[in-house]
Amino acid sequence: MGQINAAGRLANNSRVIAYDLELQARANIFDIYTMKKGLYNRENKSFPMDSIFAKVKDQTTSVSTLTLLENLRDPGVVGEMGARGTEEGYRTLDMKTYQDNLRKVIPMPGYGLRKLEADKYKLYEKNKSNMGLWNEEQRGYDIRHGILEKYDQNISRAQSNVAGQITLEWNPNMFIPGLGMYNQPTYTPLNRAQHTANIVQGLLATGGLGQFVARTLTAPVLEDISNYALIKRLKPLKIPGLPTGMGFVLTISELQAALISNPTVAANNLGALYIAKAALPDTVQQWRGVIGAYNNLLLIVDPRQPTLIPSGTAAPFGLSAGYMVWDSADRRFRTNPNVKDTAFLHGAGNVLEVEGEKLHWISDSQDYDFRKGVGTATVRGYQLPIFTDDSNNYVYDRGAVCILDLPNQGALA
Numbered sequence: 001m002g003q004i005n006a007a008g009r010l011a012n013n014s015r016v017i018a019y020d021l022e023l024q025a026r027a028n029i030f031d032i033y034t035m036k037k038g039l040y041n042r043e044n045k046s047f048p049m050d051s052i053f054a055k056v057k058d059q060t061t062s063v064s065t066l067t068l069l070e071n072l073r074d075p076g077v078v079g080e081m082g083a084r085g086t087e088e089g090y091r092t093l094d095m096k097t098y099q100d101n102l103r104k105v106i107p108m109p110g111y112g113l114r115k116l117e118a119d120k121y122k123l124y125e126k127n128k129s130n131m132g133l134w135n136e137e138q139r140g141y142d143i144r145h146g147i148l149e150k151y152d153q154n155i156s157r158a159q160s161n162v163a164g165q166i167t168l169e170w171n172p173n174m175f176i177p178g179l180g181m182y183n184q185p186t187y188t189p190l191n192r193a194q195h196t197a198n199i200v201q202g203l204l205a206t207g208g209l210g211q212f213v214a215r216t217l218t219a220p221v222l223e224d225i226s227n228y229a230l231i232k233r234l235k236p237l238k239i240p241g242l243p244t245g246m247g248f249v250l251t252i253s254e255l256q257a258a259l260i261s262n263p264t265v266a267a268n269n270l271g272a273l274y275i276a277k278a279a280l281p282d283t284v285q286q287w288r289g290v291i292g293a294y295n296n297l298l299l300i301v302d303p304r305q306p307t308l309i310p311s312g313t314a315a316p317f318g319l320s321a322g323y324m325v326w327d328s329a330d331r332r333f334r335t336n337p338n339v340k341d342t343a344f345l346h347g348a349g350n351v352l353e354v355e356g357e358k359l360h361w362i363s364d365s366q367d368y369d370f371r372k373g374v375g376t377a378t379v380r381g382y383q384l385p386i387f388t389d390d391s392n393n394y395v396y397d398r399g400a401v402c403i404l405d406l407p408n409q410g411a412l413a
Contacts (some may be wrong), residue, residue, distance in 0.1 A: 003368055004373040005107050008114075010261045031140035032251065032302045034290040052249055052399075054349035054385065056097060059356045062162050066352075068387060070082045070092040072382050093387035093395055098162045099354040100155045103362065104134055105375030112370060131376050135359060137326050143351055146382035147171060147344055148321055148401060155381045158224040162381075170195050170319070172386065173400035175228050175345075177221045178206040178214050182231075189394050193316070200310045200317040203403070208339040209310050215405040217256040217343065219270050219294075225250065225345060225402055226295045232395055234347040239298050241280040247296035250402075254306040256341060257291055259407040260299075270294055297345075307332040308340040308403060332408065343402040350399035 056066060070091040077083050108124045109115040118124055142152035150169045154164050172187035176199075179185075185198035204207055214352040215221070229236075229248050238248040252260075260270070275293040277285055284290060289300040311318035322332035322339070331340055357379035364373040387395045 004364055004371050008107075016130050021351075021374070026086065031136050031304060033090055033143050036042055039056070046147060052237065052346040052350045053353055054136075054351070055353045055355065057355050059097060059099060059354050060218060061339055061356075062099060063165060064097050065095050066095050066356075068095075070389075072363075073247045076352075091387050091390055095385060095387045096353045097352065098151065098155050098166060098378075098382070098383060099356050099379050100162055101377070101379055102154050103375055103377045104131060104138070105362070105364075106131070107375055108372045110365065110369035110372045112366055116270055124268050128374060134326060135376055137328075139303060141323055141325055142382045144304065144323060144344075145321075146384060147351060147399070148306055148308075148342065149158055149382050150386065152382035155367045155383075168192065170199065171384065171399075171401040172394065172396045173232060173234075173345075174202075175225065176202045176215070177224060177398050177402075177404070181224070181228060187394070187396075189356070196319040197317045199316060199319055199403070201311060203310055203340070204313065209313075211337075211405040215403070215404075216259055216407055218259075219253060219407060220402075222250075222270070222294045222297060225343075226297055229345060229347070230298070230398065232397065234345070234399065235349065236296070237346070237348045239284065239293075241275065241284050242293060242298065244296065247293070247298060248399075249300055249344075250297045251300045251302040251344045251346070253341050253343075254301050254303045256343065256404060257299070257301045288408055301343075305344070307340050307384035307406075308342060310338055310340060329393050341404040341406045343404060345400040345402060347398045349385060352383050352385045353380065354383075 027029075032308050039255065042343040056064075070093060072088055073091075074086075074088045077086055082384075106127055108128065109118075115124070129405050138154075140153050145156070146152040148171055149156070150171070151166050154160065156166060156168055157163060168189065170187075170194050172189075174185045174195075178306065179202050183202075185202045188198070200209075206215060206288075234248065234249060238245060239247045240247070242253055271314050273295045277290055277292045280290070280293060280298075281394070284298065287298075287300065289302060291301055293299060307322040309318075309322060310318050322334075324332060355378070359375070359376055361379040363376045365371065384396065385398050391394055
């Protein structure tokens with residue numbers, strides 16, 4: 001059994017008689033994933049239609065099976081036809097769901113000199129409150145990782161109890177502007193190397209690995225994304241204020257948002273299909289990051305939107321992901337000349353959250369409470385809702401990832 005790490009001493013220069021009135025904290029970049037969550041209904045085997053999240057909260061094992069009931073699809077009988085023998089049985093989709101422990105702990109002195117030295121600053125109390133921010137960032141990191149690579153960062157780590165049962169893959173629906181609606185990269189289940197090759201070859205076919213205006217978020221590209229969602233028959237969300245009251249959420253980086261609003265680029269004029277934020281219902285305006293809507297797409301700015309870095313002009317091809325992580329540490333390699341931006345297209349229930357144990361406080365102590373440790377613990381997992389049908393075919397109709405070029409990479413071709 002390991003021991004609780006000793007709480008650090010206050011730096012010598014800070015052990016003074018007079019203290020600042022307020023301990024200053026570095027600003028942090030907010031996380032957009034605070035939307036409402038819908039619950040998976042075990043009685044009628046259905047997903048929610050008014051949230052990008054579908055939550056399973058009663059799983060008590062690390063691995064479980066989730067089932068969806070499909071609609072009836074066969075024709076009925078007419079005229080004098082006999083009905084006996086035409087009965088249509090139920091069809092289901094199923095998926096394995098995963099969760100694991102997640103804990104974050106910090107040291108806190110119970111009493112004594114180290115506690116006295118830091119008391120005026122309230123250092124340990126403030127550090128304890130930082131746990132909320134850390135958990136928000138961890139949750140956002142896990143969600144983005146799950147959308148882009150099928151499973152979250154937590155359950156896919158080598159130390160996870162379920163790591164040996166899952167395989168990281170790219171999102172099955174990868175959209176590259178200019179490649180054609182029916183020529184998008186083919187998804188190869190459980191074969192990430194082949195899917196990587198298909199994606200990079202798609203980029204090479206649309207100009208190369210550099211930066212191109214045609215692969216930024218212009219009005220024609222937004223129209224293509226809207227049509228792609230319809231062609232893939234993605235499940236729409238209920239979004240008040242859109243033309244039909246149904247549509248999709250498109251999360252974009254702050255760089256793509258700046259390009260859309262640039263009046264000097266003619267292709268960015270979104271025209272009559274654009275709906276300004278002020279024209280959307282108050283309930284939608286209050287969603288964090290909303291800037292407006294285009295046709296059936298609600299546009300939300302995500303300053304933590306991940307990136308992709310492709311490599312190779314011939315096999316073997318490479319593709320890696322970049323994320324913003326804890327304390328807003330930016331590991332997205334945006335200065336790489338070949339870096340690609342992403343945009344997440346969310347339909348109903350695009351992110352599956354499994355939460356067997358809600359987030360709660362934990363504590364430990366040693367040496368007559370001289371040393372203490374406090375933290376948070378939960379049991380959860382995030383993943384894409386990729387199902388298999390009765391014929392063992394893969395079914396994913398909840399969202400997509402759009403691969404874009406970065407506007408801040410200088411002159412675009």
